[in-house]
Amino acid sequence: MNLLLFSLFREKKRRRVVELTEKMVVDGGSGHACEWEGRWNHIKKFLERSGPFTHPDFEPSTESLSFMLETCKILVIGAGGLGCELLKDLALSGIRNIHVVDMDTIDVSNLNRQFLFRPKDVGRPKADVAADFINSRIPGCCVVPHFKKIQDLDETFYRQFHIIVCGLDSVVARRWMNGMLLSLLVYEDGVLDPGSIIPLIDGGTEGFKGNARVIFPGMTACIDCTLELYPPQINFPMCTIASMPRLPEHCIEYVWMLLWPKESPFGAGVALDGDDPEHIQWVYQRSLERAAEFNITGVTYRLSQGEQILWMCVTFFSVLLFPAACATEVFKIASSAYMPLNNYMVFNDIDSLYTYTFEAERKENCSACSQIPMDLHFAPSSKLQDVLDYLTTSASLQMKSPAITATVEGKNKTLYLQSVASIEQRTRPNLSKTLKELGLTGGQELAVADVTTPQTMLFRLCFTS
Numbered sequence: 001m002n003l004l005l006f007s008l009f010r011e012k013k014r015r016r017v018v019e020l021t022e023k024m025v026v027d028g029g030s031g032h033a034c035e036w037e038g039r040w041n042h043i044k045k046f047l048e049r050s051g052p053f054t055h056p057d058f059e060p061s062t063e064s065l066s067f068m069l070e071t072c073k074i075l076v077i078g079a080g081g082l083g084c085e086l087l088k089d090l091a092l093s094g095i096r097n098i099h100v101v102d103m104d105t106i107d108v109s110n111l112n113r114q115f116l117f118r119p120k121d122v123g124r125p126k127a128d129v130a131a132d133f134i135n136s137r138i139p140g141c142c143v144v145p146h147f148k149k150i151q152d153l154d155e156t157f158y159r160q161f162h163i164i165v166c167g168l169d170s171v172v173a174r175r176w177m178n179g180m181l182l183s184l185l186v187y188e189d190g191v192l193d194p195g196s197i198i199p200l201i202d203g204g205t206e207g208f209k210g211n212a213r214v215i216f217p218g219m220t221a222c223i224d225c226t227l228e229l230y231p232p233q234i235n236f237p238m239c240t241i242a243s244m245p246r247l248p249e250h251c252i253e254y255v256w257m258l259l260w261p262k263e264s265p266f267g268a269g270v271a272l273d274g275d276d277p278e279h280i281q282w283v284y285q286r287s288l289e290r291a292a293e294f295n296i297t298g299v300t301y302r303l304s305q306g307e308q309i310l311w312m313c314v315t316f317f318s319v320l321l322f323p324a325a326c327a328t329e330v331f332k333i334a335s336s337a338y339m340p341l342n343n344y345m346v347f348n349d350i351d352s353l354y355t356y357t358f359e360a361e362r363k364e365n366c367s368a369c370s371q372i373p374m375d376l377h378f379a380p381s382s383k384l385q386d387v388l389d390y391l392t393t394s395a396s397l398q399m400k401s402p403a404i405t406a407t408v409e410g411k412n413k414t415l416y417l418q419s420v421a422s423i424e425q426r427t428r429p430n431l432s433k434t435l436k437e438l439g440l441t442g443g444q445e446l447a448v449a450d451v452t453t454p455q456t457m458l459f460r461l462c463f464t465s
């Protein structure tokens with residue numbers, strides 16, 4: 001960890017605390033009506049005296065507490081398993097300005113672990129219910145809910161937070177968030193302005209495994225720097241799924257993606273829910289039929305659950321430990337009293353307990369945070385399909401549905417775009433053309449947009465002979 005930059009970051013924040021404290025004196029103090037004697041004693045013990053683990057520059061004071069209570073603004077992304085715990089942990093640690101974003105509504109299958117929800121809440125937005133619960137239970141705490149996708153909020157929204165905590169189960173959403181925070185960084189003459197850094201704390205659990213990590217965007221390894229740590233999610237080509245299945249997964253994918261929307265077995269507009277046993281049973285039966293048709297064996301109930309199975313499996317540690325670890329990191333950074341986790345902790349309780357902390361390193365040519373345009377090496381005779389395949393299968397890029405544009409003969413041209421059906425149809429013939437036939441030249445820039453990042457990524461096309 002770059003200690004100097006972290007110190008600068010702390011200094012910037014400390015100044016804000018001083019400004020605020022001065023303002024409070026002028027205003028005659030804020031004086032929350034809901035305070036009572038000794039309410040924050042458990043927090044003061046960490047902030048008003050030093051200890052063996054405090055940051056070397058830490059000076060015990062009463063200012064840190066007022067910063068945490070009055071100014072510090074935290075964004076929690078996800079109000080599911082991790083999010084419920086996180087909100088409770090943060091609110092009890094003295095963070096009172098919290099926003100929470102979640103696009104989901106409560107399902108009955110969530111109630112076993114997402115403890116802020118009750119049977120009467122089923123069908124309501126998770127963010128709204130979680131915020132109401134915390135606000136009514138913890139006096140003075142103000143949780144603001146956003147029943148939205150993270151992609152529906154813009155940079156002005158994200159810029160207002162001191163720290164962002166992610167409790168997401170999707171790699172794509174994590175990468176998008178990572179890209180958003182990187183886009184907020186300000187460089188002056190190539191030097192990063194520490195005031196523009198919003199730390200990202202990311203927690204994830206999968207079955208009996210979990211991880212917590214602290215990212216200072218632009219300073220320490222970002223999500224994309226360590227993309228190789230995530231298993232690549234296999235995307236099967238649509239034509240294979242639709243007409244030439246060879247694997248049991250192809251049959252299951254066919255039922256999930258094509259048959260469900262076509263047959264609407266549980267009524268029009270009902271989305272397939274991987275947590276609902278009746279839905280999965282339907283998928284399982286239809287997948288078996290499809291597999292039998294093509295003489296494919298190996299379709300199982302477990303496979304029919306798709307990726308969802310991983311997220312249903314909850315343990316004491318994955319549900320409690322990781323949100324707690326993330327909330328502790330928020331506390332350490334918000335109070336500046338302790339050095340944050342450096343920077344990646346993994347946890348595993350498959351065979352007894354195992355935890356390990358290591359420093360994930362920044363990748364010099366990271367496509368997200370290095371600010372170095374990446375080179376793409378292809379022969380002029382390579383097809384656009386080859387470029388597309390590279391973008392989606394390369395372990396360091398793992399894009400989902402890249403849209404490629406380039407300036408050809410002075411005109412901005414969409415070479416391929418998947419997300420809009422009419423444009424996909426129009427640009428599909430380009431995939432079988434060579435780069436030369438498309439009018440591309442060596443050294444040319446290709447702009448690629450993808451769901452994994454809010455920013456368009458620039459690549460330089462290098463022709464190999």
Ligand SMILES: [Zn+2]
Pocket residue numbers: 221222223224225226362363366367368369370
């Ligand atoms: Zn990076």
